[in-house]
Amino acid sequence: MENKLGSRPQVTGHLSRARMLISCPDQPGIVAGVSQFLYEHDANIVQSDQYTMDPEGGMFFIRIEFDLPHLDARIDAFERDFQQLATKFNMSWNLSPVSHKKRLAIFVSKEDHCLLELLWHWRAGDLDADIAMVISNHDDMRGLVEPFGIPYYHVPVTPDTKKEAERRHLELLEGQVDLIILARYMQIIPQTFIEHYNNRIINIHHSFLPAFVGGKPYAQAHNRGVKIIGATAHYVTEELDGGPIIEQDVQRVSHRDSVDDLKRIGRTIERTVLARAVSWHVEDRILVHENKTVVFK
Amino acid sequence: MENKLGSRPQVTGHLSRARMLISCPDQPGIVAGVSQFLYEHDANIVQSDQYTMDPEGGMFFIRIEFDLPHLDARIDAFERDFQQLATKFNMSWNLSPVSHKKRLAIFVSKEDHCLLELLWHWRAGDLDADIAMVISNHDDMRGLVEPFGIPYYHVPVTPDTKKEAERRHLELLEGQVDLIILARYMQIIPQTFIEHYNNRIINIHHSFLPAFVGGKPYAQAHNRGVKIIGATAHYVTEELDGGPIIEQDVQRVSHRDSVDDLKRIGRTIERTVLARAVSWHVEDRILVHENKTVVFK
């Protein structure tokens, strides 16, 4: 599909740059083992962040960004060799070459601000990913999306077509996307779907969780008379609004603000928070442990 | 009692300055009526803030600060005359000469940061009130309080002495204080007490209400993995942590922060938020309507 809005800046991929996320039970020698491995494989660490939950017997998390010349040719051998170290330390790990852009699917309903923010960041070159598709239960935003050269799929969802819609969604996504973003998508996500894309579905909830779970959070906030409102980006789990929190932000409000004012102010918080969470996921900055996130900013 | 810590700056009261808070059902002519009244009584408005909940049939709130020469000599007549206007518009109102400082009682248990912040603001001349007494269920902070020349009353509270403690509290406070501040006072306030000091008891809750009501909010916050924590100052009502919110503030935290870190970070939020709420009450900036506050900052 042609992009009618002009070219977006080419993010000249660091062809030799890759990122690793590793988590394992803490024990002496992990950093030494990993950094020695990287050194012996010609990789130069350009950034690393580490966090240990509790020095004695807790979990160890690390994010390493490194440069490895001729990465594409050597990655298979590198991964094979690394698995030995991983086995020794009982690591969960994954390696992402920066040049392999993650593919996103954005789900949206009738509110466009979160979608627009993502499109804008992407267009400005600030979101280093491919937007594979936009899926909506309405046709309203086709005109916004297609000029960017992004496929737009209208999949209506009614009580009768729910099962069919789910099948259609999975079919569209299968093998095509690495991350699903619910950009104010106002439909329940089925359980099978959540399991299939475990820790790969990001939702934006329009409240400062855990305050005001469920529906109409701005009306709830207005009713309670809070002086600050917020929004929360989180991974989607079985429990409604209960998944691991990635990012939150807030804004002051006052007695003068009506529910509509809260919605208007909230739109800016929602889009900012969602865009940050998506960037961090795309840049492999997030590890999930139990029901919490470790975010290496 | 002598103040051993040196003199605090004398806030040379504006002897002619007063503040009015008025609320009534909205209708045309209120501002005209009030401002005409003030003009005819020689009062010059130096600040006014107004809020109407809903132009048609809502509530009207106004705060007016004015200068009236020889205020003390004229206040009785002024109030008597104003009552006629108030009756006409069905107003709730009160008038506070700035020179009549409000008298505060601070309740405290074992955590001193909120108490110290209030003492410090008071000492710096930033809290324009009299601290009539500090009451605690422990004797620990006597040494902090008495050097300021402020009476300190140790009233132990145990399941057996609860009724007696309550009687002692009311006895100490009766006719002596205009505002009660629960500065991390860890005892339940009895219902009779709350009714007696309706909208005149300010509590600081160590969470961003309505998230994490009840006990151990920092442990709750840590457990939920929130990225921002907060504190809330509110008037005390029958419903635990459910009273009208006066002020809230927040601070970013991360996965690195333990429950103890949250407590440490939270202490700064708590004392800042409480100090602001107390200042606003003291400066007659707060109106309560139903379960919300109108704060004219």
Place this chain on the structure above:
Amino acid sequence: MENKLGSRPQVTGHLSRARMLISCPDQPGIVAGVSQFLYEHDANIVQSDQYTMDPEGGMFFIRIEFDLPHLDARIDAFERDFQQLATKFNMSWNLSPVSHKKRLAIFVSKEDHCLLELLWHWRAGDLDADIAMVISNHDDMRGLVEPFGIPYYHVPVTPDTKKEAERRHLELLEGQVDLIILARYMQIIPQTFIEHYNNRIINIHHSFLPAFVGGKPYAQAHNRGVKIIGATAHYVTEELDGGPIIEQDVQRVSHRDSVDDLKRIGRTIERTVLARAVSWHVEDRILVHENKTVVFK
């Protein structure tokens, strides 16, 4: 011109709503005089904010929002009558019916984030104004603007064509716009132009003024090693980056952020700050006195 992006929500204007901004030397009786005038003319005040610089001999500023039935039919008489009061108190004043939308011209060069933010707010119904035109010294953003049904004028500016460009600008704007917005327009505004649109040209400067006036503020900020960067919206005056500040905001940065990171982070601050400043101007919330603004939020 047709709008291809679908209808924006119709802000059903308050046909009877108007706003007044008044400034004059302070003296007793102003509020009484104005509110009595409004009452006698059937106007019901729905909001008023007042500020007096210094009770004795300073300036008095007030913003009043009121409802007056059949406003359009009565406005001429209202204004004529009010001028008598204005003369008595030596007032500068203006009256804006809410239904008379202000007309904006947006100037832009090659960076589109500020333009896009304004277009989105406008499209979402959050910016209650008409965008009369976009003027640019480049043709790049025509494709972004015209789908909204907004005229786009490409007026190249070179050292040779400067005078001609200025003439073309004035010709396009004459009688068509109430507010000019420099949304990262990278050309010097000529003096005649500034005088013609005194306090009606808003610029966004990409630093926390007065830090880093002049060119390349993000490079300057990076070089100085600041921990917070900001942006400033101000009215344009003769002195470069020296006009009355309307709004500022900031964001934390760290040693990790390169100049490009600062630019990226800064883009979000710039567009947010500019959008707020423009909204406040459009809603008649800003008074300018000497080189400062009074903003009634």
Place this chain on the structure above:
Amino acid sequence: MENKLGSRPQVTGHLSRARMLISCPDQPGIVAGVSQFLYEHDANIVQSDQYTMDPEGGMFFIRIEFDLPHLDARIDAFERDFQQLATKFNMSWNLSPVSHKKRLAIFVSKEDHCLLELLWHWRAGDLDADIAMVISNHDDMRGLVEPFGIPYYHVPVTPDTKKEAERRHLELLEGQVDLIILARYMQIIPQTFIEHYNNRIINIHHSFLPAFVGGKPYAQAHNRGVKIIGATAHYVTEELDGGPIIEQDVQRVSHRDSVDDLKRIGRTIERTVLARAVSWHVEDRILVHENKTVVFK
């Protein structure tokens, strides 16, 4: 000297915990070399943060926190061995056992808010250092300081006694302190002094540097009409207000705020910012490179 204010919580030192700060030109193998060294010396890394200015040919910075059993007995050998690695990589480095508390001297004049904040944090156990002394050119705060059991030295500074005061300062400090804090100390620090305590003198400047360098920054800010004010903690260098910035923070203000209001609001920013900067220095979180800081929070 006896502490009359009761015991502060004993921060049960991590007897085996130490922190290293290392900076050197970047090259492959540094992390591997350091982590291998630590592993071989029985040290378990509990946290590490790294920053490379520019992958190719830039500077490399790392902060490592580790546990080494029997640290005190082994530290000399550890340091001797490490120097070999340090020489190989051309490292600047230092090692701080957590149990060796840093000793602070606080300089103060007539404003007490920054001093009080530091004393409270220290008293609450949040500032893990020893306050060796408070030095002032006035005697006013003796009564605040001595009850904490901290020596207070009154060293008057007049044009005539300047040299003598400097000599007295150096004599008091010599061998007794690791960090000097200028907590609103309103005297010029002599050049010899700055050189002697290079990157070990922290000053709090009451503006958002580089805006409003020099005297009376709040009056300058009021005059310019800024909408946000700030404070800056920085290391003291020869250039007035020009040293490496450690931390900054800001607060919103409005047209209503007088210069005195700005001072009052600013006091809270100043004390918060200074306390954070001091904590970070004490916890070995700051590296200085050229005129900037790398802060590992």
